[in-house]
Amino acid sequence: MFRKLREKLKTFTDKASRELEGMEEGLEEKKIPKKMEKEKRKEAKKEKKKKKPSKREPTKKTVKKDVPGEEELFAEGRIGKKLREGRLEDLLWELEMALLESDVALPVVEKIKTNVKKDLLGRKVKRGINIESAVETSLKNAITDVLTQNPVDFDIFVKSHEKPVVLMFVGVNGTGKTTVIAKIVHRLQREKISCVIAAADTFRAGAIEQLQKHSERLGVKLIKHQAGADPAAVAFDAIEHAKARHKDVVLIDTAGRMHSNINLMDEMKKIKRVAPPHMIIFVGDALSGNDTIIQAKRFDETVGIDCAVLTKIDADAKGGAALSIAHAVGKPIAFVGVGQGYDDLITFNPRWMVNRLFGEDT
Numbered sequence: 094m095f096r097k098l099r100e101k102l103k104t105f106t107d108k109a110s111r112e113l114e115g116m117e118e119g120l121e122e123k124k125i126p127k128k129m130e131k132e133k134r135k136e137a138k139k140e141k142k143k144k145k146p147s148k149r150e151p152t153k154k155t156v157k158k159d160v161p162g163e164e165e166l167f168a169e170g171r172i173g174k175k176l177r178e179g180r181l182e183d184l185l186w187e188l189e190m191a192l193l194e195s196d197v198a199l200p201v202v203e204k205i206k207t208n209v210k211k212d213l214l215g216r217k218v219k220r221g222i223n224i225e226s227a228v229e230t231s232l233k234n235a236i237t238d239v240l241t242q243n244p245v246d247f248d249i250f251v252k253s254h255e256k257p258v259v260l261m262f263v264g265v266n267g268t269g270k271t272t273v274i275a276k277i278v279h280r281l282q283r284e285k286i287s288c289v290i291a292a293a294d295t296f297r298a299g300a301i302e303q304l305q306k307h308s309e310r311l312g313v314k315l316i317k318h319q320a321g322a323d324p325a326a327v328a329f330d331a332i333e334h335a336k337a338r339h340k341d342v343v344l345i346d347t348a349g350r351m352h353s354n355i356n357l358m359d360e361m362k363k364i365k366r367v368a369p370p371h372m373i374i375f376v377g378d379a380l381s382g383n384d385t386i387i388q389a390k391r392f393d394e395t396v397g398i399d400c401a402v403l404t405k406i407d408a409d410a411k412g413g414a415a416l417s418i419a420h421a422v423g424k425p426i427a428f429v430g431v432g433q434g435y436d437d438l439i440t441f442n443p444r445w446m447v448n449r450l451f452g453e454d455t
């Protein structure tokens with residue numbers, strides 16, 4: 094998972110820490126007479142006590158991201174190791190190339206670069222902190238920033254919403270919509286939340302049979318019509334069924350459609366009108382990289398998507414789509430698909446991705 098991107102980020106961090114390594118500055122401060130130094134330390138201690146946040150009030154660090162805060166790495170005063178700025182522009186250009194090669198969308202590349210530059214330009218690293226952790230932290234912060242986009246908590250949404258909650262899954266052909274529906278049903282069933290699936294893909298041969306198999310395996314009600322029937326009518330019937338039988342969630346499977354096919358995109362609008370969903374989930378294939386971002390934008394323009402599920406992350410070495418979609422489309426990733434089994438669905442959060450890009454976890 095994300096192997097190539099991880100390697101590229103590591104290469105950047107290694108090189109940047111070698112080339113930005115500068116001189117220790119402010120050593121003369123050591124010469125402050127001992128007595129004065131003692132006074133200074135006392136003052137600092139008092140200040141620190143004053144600033145201490147209350148226990149109930151979360152610190153900036155825990156709210157924003159799970160990586161060291163700036164204040165732990167960078168020195169504001171005279172003491173510290175100044176980063177050599179001369180090489181920074183070249184290094185940032187190399188970072189840009191590495192991200193573009195990983196299929197990261199251009200605005201996302203720009204944002205990461207700007208954040209890293211802001212973090213490192215003209216900064217001094219605190220004594221005892223190595224440059225590598227400063228560079229890595231600025232990169233982690235920049236990545237966390239682009240991933241943090243109106244985060245969605247699917248479980249809370251479903252649990253707290255008036256029932257039945259209607260979820261509609263959209264995306265181009267073969268991205269994994271039907272599989273994601275089966276995985277989400279499995280997940281909801283574990284929480285004792287009852288489901289109904291609407292076989293509103295009446296277009297592709299075999300689509301209804303595919304869902305029939307999943308519904309038998311999962312023991313979930315499937316509402317289906319004949320092949321070629323009106324998908325909006327199927328979705329409508331599924332909602333009626335859920336209301337009558339007090340089912341909690343309706344999952345509407347729709348046919349895969351190219352975002353450039355105007356007729357099929359319009360058909361999706363009709364489903365939305367006849368069977369209004371509370372959440373429209375775009376399902377994108379992580380392996381399609383930048384193309385997935387373009388698809389998500391088109392689907393968003395046509396029906397308005399609320400969040401995305403990125404599938405096939407298990408086979409995705411580049412990581413570009415996962416890194417880009419939230420910032421480029423402005424919609425959060427709710428889940429990632431990491432295999433073909435019912436359990437291969439992970440709730441997405443920026444920390445999960447950052448850990449996979451920088452940690453031992455793969």
Ligand SMILES: Nc1nc2c(ncn2[C@@H]2O[C@H](COP(=O)(O)OP(=O)(O)OP(=O)(O)O)[C@@H](O)[C@H]2O)c(=O)[nH]1
Binds near residue numbers: 264347406407408437
């Ligand atoms: N490796 C891997 N394969 C996946 C994942 N999600 C789905 N697939 C596979 O992708 C293929 C297509 O999945 P479907 O769920 O049929 O895709 P779809 O979007 O419903 O396809 P259409 O209805 O034809 O548009 C299947 O072989 C799935 O097993 C995933 O997270 N990882």
Ligand SMILES: [Mg+2]
Binds near residue numbers: 272348349
């Ligand atoms: Mg399908």
